[in-house]
Amino acid sequence: xxxxxxxxxxxxxxxxxxxxxxxxxxxxxxxxxxxxxxxxxxxxxxxxxxxxxxxxxxxxxxxxxxxxxxxxxxxxxxxxxxxxxxxxxxxxxxxxxxxxxxxxxxxxxxxxxxxxxxxxxxxxxxxxxxxxxxxxxxxxxxxxxxxxxxxxxxxxxxxxxxxxxxxxxxxxxxxxxxxxxxxxxxxxxxxxxxxxxxxxxxxxxxxxxxx
Numbered sequence: 001x002x003x004x005x006x007x008x009x010x011x012x013x014x015x016x017x018x019x020x021x022x023x024x025x026x027x028x029x030x031x032x033x034x035x036x037x038x039x040x041x042x043x044x045x046x047x048x049x050x051x052x053x054x055x056x057x058x059x060x061x062x063x064x065x066x067x068x069x070x071x072x073x074x075x076x077x078x079x080x081x082x083x084x085x086x087x088x089x090x091x092x093x094x095x096x097x098x099x100x101x102x103x104x105x106x107x108x109x110x111x112x113x114x115x116x117x118x119x120x121x122x123x124x125x126x127x128x129x130x131x132x133x134x135x136x137x138x139x140x141x142x143x144x145x146x147x148x149x150x151x152x153x154x155x156x157x158x159x160x161x162x163x164x165x166x167x168x169x170x171x172x173x174x175x176x177x178x179x180x181x182x183x184x185x186x187x188x189x190x191x192x193x194x195x196x197x198x199x200x201x202x203x204x205x206x207x208x209x210x211x
Contacts, residue, residue, distance in 0.1 A: 004039075004061045005164070007046035008054045008135050009069025010109070010128060012079040014151040015046040016186050018069065020175040021157065023191045025166050030195040031186045034101055034203035039210070042195040049209065051131070052105035055138055056210055066146040067163070068135055075152075076128065077121050084110065084118040100206040151176070 005027070009015045019031040022044045030042035033049065050057065058064055084106075090097035091106050091113065098106075107113060110127050117123045139146040147163045149156060157174045161167075 002043060004042075004057070004064040005044045005067065006050050006054055006057055006061075006064055007044065007067045007069060008051055009046060009067075010051050010076075010080070010131055011047065012076055012083055013069040013071040014176075015069060017151055017175045018067070018149070018160070019044065019046050019186065020189065021160065021171060022164075023189070023193050024171050024175075025161065025164065025169050026193070027164075028193045028195050030197055032197040034099060034197050034209070035199050036204055036209060036211075037199065038195055038197055049101050049105045052109050053210055054135065058138075058142065058144060060210055064144070065163070066139055066144055067160070068132070068139070068146060068148045070132070070148055070150045072150070072152070073125060073128065077124055080124055080128075081119050081121070084113070084124075085115075088113065088115050088118055099203050101203065101209060104206060 005022075007015055007018055009018070016031055019029050022029045027044045028042050029044040030038050030046070032047045033039055033042065033045050039045065054066065058066075084091075087098070087106070091103055092115075097103070109131060110117075110124075136148070138144070147159065149159060151174050157171060160174075161169065
């Protein structure tokens with residue numbers, strides 16, 4: 001089994017951009033994973049359910065490596081607020097809405113979420129900082145190979161390629177996409193190494209996704 005690389009970044013920290021970079025660096029990459037086949041086929045996986053399930057994934061896929069994505073809070077807070085405001089109805093509805101994996105991951109990471117809290121920056125900041133503290137403690141306590149990465153910082157691409165051990169590539173800058181609140185850029189990517197997140201739009205049962 002090849003070593004997996006899990007990108008443990010909360011939504012709106014640059015997961016799409018780093019996934020595009022990983023494609024260009026030669027890795028089979030999935031931005032979100034909702035089938036077991038996606039987990040089997042991809043070398044790099046990000047976003048949902050990775051940001052919530054990284055602890056379990058470290059057990060299922062031994063010797064995995066982890067990239068913790070950070071973003072400056074003044075930029076992340078308005079962006080995540082906008083996203084959650086759009087998502088809340090589908091997250092909180094008892095029937096229908098998003099698939100069960102999305103609901104579980106978001107509602108666990110953003111505990112106690114209500115429509116009012118989507119614009120409460122203190123609440124969102126606490127969610128961010130708790131997630132960051134828990135993830136870093138887990139990586140350190142379990143001696144897992146990992147880096148912290150802010151894709152907007154200088155030399156972020158060099159830090160990424162050094163961690164991955166990529167010495168030859170054509171990328172000159174870290175890609176930036178999904179700017180201005182758009183979250184659909186990954187859908188438009190056409191690349192031979194892109195791994196689909198679903199099975200023709202269908203997903204596996206949440207309880208069977210990571211076993």
